[in-house]
Amino acid sequence: xxxxxxxxxxxxxxxxxxxxxxxxxxxxxxxxxxxxxxxxxxxxxxxxxxxxxxxxxxxxxxxxxxxxxxxxxxxxxxxxxxxxxxxxxxxxxxxxxxxxxxxxxxxxxxxxxxxxxxxxxxxxxxxxxxxxxxxxxxxxxxxxxxxxxxxxxxxxxxxxxxxxxxxxxxxxxxxxxxxxxxxxxxxxxxxxxxxxxxxxxxxxxxxx
Numbered sequence: 001x002x003x004x005x006x007x008x009x010x011x012x013x014x015x016x017x018x019x020x021x022x023x024x025x026x027x028x029x030x031x032x033x034x035x036x037x038x039x040x041x042x043x044x045x046x047x048x049x050x051x052x053x054x055x056x057x058x059x060x061x062x063x064x065x066x067x068x069x070x071x072x073x074x075x076x077x078x079x080x081x082x083x084x085x086x087x088x089x090x091x092x093x094x095x096x097x098x099x100x101x102x103x104x105x106x107x108x109x110x111x112x113x114x115x116x117x118x119x120x121x122x123x124x125x126x127x128x129x130x131x132x133x134x135x136x137x138x139x140x141x142x143x144x145x146x147x148x149x150x151x152x153x154x155x156x157x158x159x160x161x162x163x164x165x166x167x168x169x170x171x172x173x174x175x176x177x178x179x180x181x182x183x184x185x186x187x188x189x190x191x192x193x194x195x196x197x198x199x200x201x202x203x204x205x206x207x208x
Contacts (some may be wrong), residue, residue, distance in 0.1 A: 015041045015043070016037060016038070016043060016047075016052070016058070017062060020032070020041075020058050021062045022106040023037060023040060024062060024106075024110055024113070025107070025109035025110035026106070028113060028117075029055075032055075033055075034049065034055050034058075037055075037058070063121050066107055069100055069101065069107060070125075070128075070132070071132060073101075074133065074136050101182065103180075103182065108166075108170060108182055111125070115168065116168065129164075130157060130160060133157070136156075137159065162194065166181040166182055166186075166190060167182070174186075177189070
């Protein structure tokens with residue numbers, strides 16, 4: 001039986017994690033203190049330590065939470081690639097991204113910090129994303145939805161970095177496109193062109 005106390009503890013634990021994620025994304029892990037996280041979450045410094053033990057352990061939980069979000073995004077496609085691409089509707093990609101990374105989420109900014117800082121955690125996460133991309137590419141090829149590649153690792157990496165471009169270059173893309181690519185409107189606009197490029201190609205076939 002779940003008691004009221006345990007429900008409150010779970011809520012506080014999640015709130016602490018989410019506030020830590022937001023602060024880490026905005027300022028970097030090293031610049032944020034446990035007391036600042038506690039204040040942002042509306043709990044005591046002692047309660048943060050009660051739930052997580054240390055800032056390092058809290059950071060590990062945040063990292064795992066971010067990784068799971070992106071794992072889930074890939075798994076949603078890999079679980080039934082034929083269904084996902086059956087309609088040919090470019091909005092499907094936007095809906096997937098919107099569900100995994102809602103507009104206003106600090107996850108894109110935190111992921112950008114992890115991937116561009118050379119942080120060990122970022123390297124581990126990049127490997128997880130790459131492995132998931134290889135798996136998804138293999139399943140889509142086996143299902144006849146993707147042409148076979150002579151180098152599936154490069155193919156998977158190419159597809160992955162195109163998806164990550166919205167995250168890593170979000171500010172720059174917003175500036176030149178006039179819309180945040182991580183917003184619902186921006187994702188729909190981005191997805192429409194990306195899906196067209198993948199399915200129809202961008203060259204006329206007249207190149208040597």
